[in-house]
Every structure is written in C-alpha cells, then in structure tokens.
Amino acid sequence: MRPNREDDARTFITRVCEQRPEATFAITIDGAAVGSIGFSLGHNVKRVSAELGYWVAQPHWERGIATESVRAVTAFAIAEHGLTRVFALPFAGNTASCRVLEKAGFTLEARLRRSAKKESQVTDQFLYAYVTAD
Numbered sequence: 576m577r578p579n580r581e582d583d584a585r586t587f588i589t590r591v592c593e594q595r596p597e598a599t600f601a602i603t604i605d606g607a608a609v610g611s612i613g614f615s616l617g618h619n620v621k622r623v624s625a626e627l628g629y630w631v632a633q634p635h636w637e638r639g640i641a642t643e644s645v646r647a648v649t650a651f652a653i654a655e656h657g658l659t660r661v662f663a664l665p666f667a668g669n670t671a672s673c674r675v676l677e678k679a680g681f682t683l684e685a686r687l688r689r690s691a692k693k694e695s696q697v698t699d700q701f702l703y704a705y706v707t708a709d
C-alpha cells in the first residue's frame with residue numbers, strides 16, 4: 576500500500592508496527608523515511624512463497640534505492656521464513672519496477688493478461704520471481 580493522505584499514512588504506520596511477523600519496513604536515508612517495502616507470506620501449501628511490494632518517493636528515484644531494498648528484503652524474507660520463492664506483480668507498463676526486479680535477480684515468468692484494474696483501466700501484470708536453488 577502507498578498511502579496518499581496523512582491519515583492514511585498514520586493508519587498504515589500503526590498497522591505495520593503491530594504486524595507480526597514483521598514484514599513491512601521503512602526505506603530510510605539518514606533516518607528519514609523515503610519509501611516502504613514489504614512482503615506478504617503465503618499460507619498452507621503456499622507457505623514457501625511471498626509476494627513483494629515497494630515504493631520510493633519520487634525525489635529519490637533512480638539512485639538504486641529500490642534495487643538495494645528489494646535485494647535486502649528478499650534475502651531477509653527467504654532466510655527468516657525458509658522461503659523458496661519471492662514474487663512480484665508489477666503492472667506491465669511499469670518499466671522502472673520491472674528493471675528493479677531484473678537488477679535484483681528476479682526472472683520474468685509470465686504476463687498475466689487483463690489481471691488488474693488501475694484507475695478504471697484494465698491492465699496486464701508481469702509475474703517476476705526470485706527462486707532459491709533446490
């Protein structure tokens with residue numbers, strides 16, 4: 576979730592601070608939050624998988640911050656939860672996010688056609704995954 580209003584932001588921060596296990600983190604520069612990254616653990620037969628989501632505030636784009644964060648949180652999620660797979664579902668037009676995932680070692684597995692609706696526009700998503708060795 577990317578909160579857009581101050582009250583949304585406060586609700587978001589309260590919720591993620593209470594989250595157990597911890598799975599949502601601030602991305603910070605010199606102690607100031609500039610974004611967020613988190614994962615959602617699968618359940619039951621999907622308990623070895625997690626979905627990753629992230630955003631960085633626009634003034635800080637294109638400095639490698641998202642790539643470094645994706646690398647770090649993917650490694651953390653795998654180590655902490657014994658995962659075999661971390662995946663992300665960027666909108667097909669989100670070239671920057673796709674590039675981030677590729678730089679962080681994720682592989683494009685599929686194009687999910689007409690899988691999401693953004694601002695009343697139906698859109699495709701890409702399925703990217705980072706998978707551990709057998």
Ligand SMILES: CC(C)(COP(=O)(O)OP(=O)(O)OC[C@H]1O[C@@H](n2cnc3c(N)ncnc32)[C@H](O)[C@@H]1OP(=O)(O)O)[C@@H](O)C(=O)NCCC(=O)NCCS
Pocket residue numbers: 628629630631632635636637638639640641642643663664665666669670671672674675
């Ligand atoms: C996507 C996002 C997280 C990227 O954050 P960032 O810190 O700028 O990412 P990085 O600097 O690590 O890498 C960005 C890469 O995308 C590239 N890029 C940026 N815009 C691009 C575009 N329009 N077309 C092609 N490549 C683009 C950059 O050049 C860079 O690649 P490079 O290192 O090979 O030059 C940020 O733009 C964002 O928060 N967007 C809104 C939320 C969002 O889309 N979240 C992801 C949901 S899946």
